Amino acid sequence: MTTLPDLLRGHALVEHLTRQGAHPALRQGKESVTYADLADRVSDVAEAYAGGRRLVLLTPRNDVASVVEYLGAMAAGQVVLMCAPASRDALVAAYDPDVVASGVAREWRREGSVHDLHPDLALLLSTSGSTGSPKLVRLSRDGLVANARAIAASLHVREDDLAALNLPLHYCYGLSVLHSHLLRGAALLLSEASVTDEDFWQQARDVTTLAGVPHTFDLLERGGFAERDLPRLRYLTQAGGRLAPERVRAWAELGRERGWDFVVMYGQTEATSRLSVLPPDRVLDAPTSIGLPIDEVTFTLAPADHPDADVGELVARGPGVMLGYAESPADLALGRTTHALHTGDLARRRDDGLWEIVGRRSRFAKVCGLRIDLDHVERSLAAEGFVTAAADGGDRVVLGVACEARAVDVAAVEAAATRVCGLAPTGVCVVTVPDLPRLANDKVDYRGVLAAVAVPAQRSSKPRMSPATAADIVGLYARLLRRPDARPTDSFVSLGGDSLSYVEVSLRLEALLGDLPAGWPHTPAAALADAPLARRRRGTLVETNVVMRALAILTIVATHANAFGLLGGAHLLIAIAGFNLARFQLTGASRPQRTRRILTSAARVAVPSALVIGVFSLVGLWAEGLTWRQVLLVNGLTSASWSEPGWYFWFIEALVHTLVLLALFLSIPRVDALERARPFAFPMGLVAVAMLTRYDVINVPGDAEHRAHVIFWLFALGWAAARAGSTRQRLLVSVVTVVTMVGAFPQWERDAYVALGMLALVWVPRVRVPRAVAGVAGVLAAASLWIYLTHWQVYPHLEGSWPWLALALSLLVGVVLSGAATRLERLVLRR
Incomplete structure (x- = not known):
């Protein structure tokens, strides 16, 4: 057994990791990292942070890169503010961090630090239930170490343990699982998959410990946990809220039957993490108890207004108790202001010596x-x-x-x-x-x-943050995404939002909230409503991909109508489709959810396309040459050379084929795991494979530049652009874009247009434009599919004499039909 007095303190951390040698430390998907390898990676990150203490805001995922970033920053003596994705923008605005980091990116906002950081301060965490609030818990290195040591001792963590780390790293409970197991040289399985997902259990079959909050155990029950074969499982730990006594007893009895322990724990963020443990051999006799304090922690009771004389407010003392709260950057200079933690929980000490929570003071x-x-x-x-x-x-x-x-x-x-x-x-x-x-x-x-019932919560002394409530945003999602089950904890992405619904939702939200924060598609509705009210400025911020979609469809129609000539819009739309795939369909979803999302997006393109092409062909609105091949979107698979109107819809075909094949490809568990483990390298690898057709290593006869497997490199580059989280990765995407676009098409202007559009996606996430321009761009982008489908029937009648009128009418017809189709769809679904 290895102990370490100064875990998380400078070089001692790297030395501790190094001493574990080739013993496994982290596992994620197919990737396994030894302690020696982890030490090297942490040392590299620590070296990058060398040169002074800074405030580092870290938005971690449950992956190797995030763990390395966190440990490296700690080893370098930085003050780390662990942040949930939904809180990122609010905390950046409130605390002005010197560095904003994730596992894949690090934004240096200044050379040194503008903050006065107290020497004892090491970690900042959001208080329980305060998503998006500027109120933070200030924790010391000594407190983190003491808490990790006590938890490791209470749970008898061993070097041969493999703990499933499925709780978020920005949550104190998940972070304590990491600390306590690294302290003992144990291994951790990193995963963001739900415990109801079979992919999780394929990886977790050999875990020895699993931590959960009450909701985790709800999900375990629904997922048939009792029937799973987990031969190495030693114990489950439960904290993060009260579990009903009958359920505690049921889990303990199940564990006794299956050969593992059920461990009830109690803790608070303000005390670093867990404060007490109920010994497994006493769970069946005392299922209402939180057990006994861990090492170096003491409990007392403070008077409380309660009818039972033996009940008081639980007060905890120990090295893990926070230094105090921070409500502004100035508080980061403070030392210890809290010596005893008044938990707010009403408790009693039982006759058998165990402690029991009976309620909450507030x-x-x-x-x-x-x-x-x-x-x-x-x-x-x-x-x-x-x-x-x-x-x-x-x-x-x-x-x-x-x-x-x-x-x-x-x-x-x-x-x-x-x-x-x-x-x-x-x-x-x-x-x-x-x-x-x-x-x-x-x-x-x-x-x-x-x-959920639009009942106003008690009034707060805080000023109004947003002009919209969570109920307003949920109602908007329910209407526009056709999700009547939407909840305040849901986000645009979690509700199945995609690139087709994105434009309208973003414009409607902006009308409610002002300029939307970066990352809003992944932010829960309640957090959006709590976000600081955006300052109204001239013009409005529009995401670059929306502007590029509008520009692409405009240039497509203008070129066909002879208003002006600029080819390449459809190929740019292919790249934008890859960009949006990474942002919407692949984020925050299990493998089956990903498959459903991608296939749903493909259907939302294929079904209206087949209907429009079929109707127009039946009523004779097109010349001969339009057949079942176009209606079924298989012309590119059955025809070798360009012909009109047969190849008019190559873009639709290429997009649908790409989405369907990717859905099938990513439904393979090993492929899905590889993409999650290497979110940037995976699409860049696809780009490399696509070079075989791009450069005719694999020769494609006929009209190559309009076939899905030939132009797939553009889709994969757009995907990689969305995943590029660091300057180095963005530079790589940019270089590959420029190099591969040279000579891609017969016209250099076309090469340049697509390349410049790609570079804009990579480097300029949002642009400020006049509100009128933003409105027009939003309408065109949202209607781009219908404009593309129908403009073939409008412009030919006017392109000879009135090309600009042909352009305007083509856009207008597509916009009108798009709006009609959307209203019809909502009406049908409502019925």
Whole structure:
């Protein structure tokens, strides 16, 4: 067994990692990293940070690169602010970090630091339930080390352990799993897959430990965990919220049958992580208990307004207790301001010496003059078989009940709640939701419960952040994405948003919120509503890919109508499609979800295309040459040379074929795992393979530049552009773009146009344009598919005499039909 007094302190960290040698440290997909290799990588990152202490905001994923970035920054003595993706923009604005990093990118915002950073300060974490709030927990290196050591001792972490790290690294519980296992030289399996995903269990079959919050155990039950064969599993740990006693007992009994332990733990972000452990041999006798304090932690009770004399507010003391809160950059200079942590939890010490939480001091509502203990309401209803989330709705108690897994008898819940609360029926509101809304750390999002019924939460002293509420944004998503089940915890991407719906949603959101923050597609609706109100400036920010889509369709139609000539728009659209695939279909989804998303996007292009081509061909609106091949989008597979109108729709065919084949390719578990492990290298590898057809190593007879497998390199380059997170990666994409575009087409202007469009995607994420221009660009981009499909029937009648009128009418017809198709689709789905 290896111990380390100064884990996370300078070179001692690298030395500790080095001493573990060839022992496995991290595993992600097919990648396995030894401790020696990890030491080298951490040392390289630490060297990059050398030269002084800085405030580093890190948005980690559960991957090797993020762990290396975090450990390297710690080894270099930096102060790391761990950040959930949804909180990134708000925290950047509030704390002005010197460096903004992820596992794949590092943005140096200045040479040194503008902050006065206290010598003891090492880590900043968001407080539980404060997604997007500027209030942070200040933690010291000594506290992190002491907590990791105590947890490792309490759980008897061994060198031969393999812990599944599926909790987010920006969450204190997930981070403590990392710390405690690295301390003992154990290995960690890094994964962002859900425990309901079979891909996760294919990788996790040999894990020895698994950590979860209450929601994790809900998912485990749904996923048939009890039947899984996990021969090396030693124990499950549960923290991050209260698990009902009957479920604690059920999990403990299952563990006893299957040969593993169920360990209940209790902790808070303000105490670095976990504070107590319930010994596994006492779980069945004391399923309501949080156990005993870990090493170097003591519990006492402070007086509280509670009818039971033996109940008080739990107060924790120990080295892991935070230095204090930070609410502004000036607070980063403070030393210790908190010596005892008043947890806000009401607790008692039992006769057997174990500690027990009985409620939350701040979890009270006052309705009709009665003081309602919301935790007591939840526990009482759970005892009657109703799993609810009780929130303070001001003049009533709001109860959220999940209805996705089973039907809910609302009347029965209301009757039980009014009896438990001692209120009239008007004092209780029951709202059913598919699943209870969750925060980033998987705890219940009570604000989300309130938003589900548009009940205003208690007024805060903080100024209004956004002109829109979470309910406004959820309603917008429900309408535009046709997702009536949308919740405040959902984002545009998680609801299945894609490149076709992106433009309209972004424009509508901008009308609500002002300039949208970077990364808004992945930000939950509640966090968007809580984001700082954007300062209104002249013009508006529009994402470059929207502008390029509008420009591409404009130049396509203008060239065909003889208004002006600039070829290459359709090839640029292929690259943009790859760019958007990475941003929407491949982000934040399991393997089956990815497959469904990609195939759905392909269908949203293929179905209207087949219908339009079929209708026009049947009514004779096209000359001879339009056959079933075009209707079924297989002309490129059955015809060798260009002919009109047979090849008019090559772009549609190429895009649909590419999406379908990629969906099948990425549905292979090993391919999916490789893409997740190497998100940038994977599409660049596809670019390299595509060079075989780009440079005729594999010869393609006939009209090569209009076939999917020949122009696939453009799609893959767009994909890589979206994944490029560092300057080096963006430079690589840029160089490959410029080199491969030279001579790609017979006209150099065409080469230049596509190359410049690609470079804009890589280097200019957003551009500020006049609002009128933004509106026009948004409309054209959103209608680009219908403009492309229908312009063939408009411009030929006017191109000889009135080319500009031909252009204008072609665009207008496509926009009008696009709007009509969207309204029809919504009407059909509503019925």
